[in-house]
Amino acid sequence: MTKRHGYALLATLATVVVLVSTVIYLTFSGGAGQDTTISAGPSPQGSADRAAAGSWVGTWAAAPAGAEPRTGAGFAGRTLRNVVHTSVGGTSARITLSNLFGTRPLAISHASIALASAPSNPTALPDSLRRLTFGGRPGALIPAGGQLVSDAVRLDVPADADLLVSTYSPTPSGPATYHPHARQISYVANGDQTQNPxxxxYTEQSPYWRYLAAVDVLTREASGSVVVIGDSLTDGVTSTLGANARWTDVLADRLREEAGAPRLGVLNEGISGNQLIPGGQFKAAGPSGVSRFERDVLSRTGVKSVVVVLGVNDLLRNPRYADAGRLLDAMRELTRQAHARGLRVTGATLMPFNGHRGYRPHLDQLRRTINAEIRGGRVFDSVVDFDRALRDPYAPDRLREPYDSGDHLHPSDAGYRKMAESFNLSHLRGSAPAEL
Structure with a gap:
């Protein structure tokens, strides 16, 4: 049997499993309680009803970063229970699953969503577990390189809370699409445990998010979402594990709690090691910011505003060939693409990194040149000045000590909080973009 025929047979078997699961579900679904699935399509009662129910907004997201090493068979016969943290609440929910880096179709025969009974806990809050469907069926086959959005389910989702999203794959699917620096423990179980509260x-812990790319809620709490594209400084690699102490988490708190703030969800599309433009001395982590901007930012649900926090890795990974002009042109290209969608862009200045192993004096000069253009209003619509907020006033090429995690590049929890506090929240309101 050729490899091509073998893959075709596996895909066919996966399809049969999904169809059989559908029959079983339709026959025995009464044991899971009341049907909580709702249509994601137009309301038959008209637009007034839809407006009363709210609008779909992204409450959580993570960018697919690559194919997880040593997962050539995927997670056949196992359940993944991803733990994710909401930024805004709602009355219904749906998820997006990604097989972006898969090499074969990904079969999902069952999936569920629930509220966690306690932070980072794999046990569901009583009566909160909901069976997810896809086009009315309990399972789906996601092609290699593709993604799929579930049907919506009724679930009162709180803001600032942990959700449990569980998926079961019955057959091998090739490498798992994952996000490696979750700063959150998720869980793995043998067999189909999706409906087990x-x-x-769930006897195995995982530091990764697998297959899950987004969670949306139907809400009247928020008018939309702000989407942040960034690298490890946005991914929060040195923030306290499980504490939701990334600067984007603190920003979500501010948008939810401060008087007069725009009510927006916050979607963190940071990838550790990510570069703005492709290429360089070392292999970049994940697709470049320019290449993934449409998928990871502009296509997110309810996006109203964009924040760009990229550029440091382009300097550190290209010390001999780094070019401020190329980076500024790429930043302006992201702004142009966002403007074409009517979106306002806030850009961050590049923070200092003297003391880090990649530091070179000429790289710091390039950083200062880029920051001068950003501050001058010639790149983005508005600026969040992370450099000025976190640098040492007596040594401006270094992070101030309380804000330094110790590696002289990534912030401490206090530094991440300071980053979020540096925002002028009015800059995140949706408005006509400025001409640059």
Whole structure:
């Protein structure tokens, strides 16, 4: 049997499993309680009803960053329970699953969503577990390189809370699409445990998010979402594990709690090691910011505003060939693409990194040149000045000590909080973009 025929047979078997699961579900679904699935399509009662229900807004997201090493068979026969944290609440929910880096179709025969009974806990809050469907069926086949949005389910989702999103794959699917620096523990169980609210069957812990790319809610709490594209400084690699202490988490708190703030969800599309433009001395982590901007930012649900926090890795990974002009042109290209969608862009200045192993004096000069253009209003619509907020006033090429995690590049929890506090929240309101 040729490899091509083998893959075709596996895909066919996966399809049969999904169809059989559908029949089983339709026959025995009564055991899971009341049907909580709702149509994601137009309301038959007209636009007034839809407006009363709210609008779909992204409450959580993570960028697919690559194919997880040593997962050539995927997670056949196992359940993944991803733990994610909401930025805004709503009355219904739906998820997006990604097989972006898969090499074969990904079969999902069952999936569920629930509220966690406690932070970072794999046990569901009583009566909160909901069976997810895809086009009315309990399972789906996601092609290699593709993604799929579930049907919506009724679930009262709180803001600032942990959700449990569980998926079961019955057959091998090739490498798992994952986000490696979650700063959150998720869980793995043997067999199909998607409908099990208890966490004791989830005997394996995982520092990754797998397959899950987004969670949306139907809400009247927020008018839309702000989407942040960034690298490890946005991914929050040195923030406290499980504490939701990334600067984007603190920004979500501010948008939810401060008087007069625009009510927006916050979607963190940071990838550790990510570069703005492709190429360089070392292999970049994930697709470049320019190449993934449409998928990871502009296509997110309810996006109203964009924040760009990229450029440091382009300097550190290209010390001999780094070019301020190329980076500024790429930043302006992101702004142009956002403007074409009527979106306002806030750009961040590049923070200092003297003391880090990649520091070179000429790279710091390039950083200062880029920051001068950003501050001058010649790149983005508005500026969040992370450099000025976190640098040492007596040594401006270094992070101030309380804000330094110790590696002289990534902030401490206090530094991440300071980054979020540096925002003028009015800059995140949706408005006509400025001409640059």
């Amino acid at each position: 208890r966490g004791d069957t």
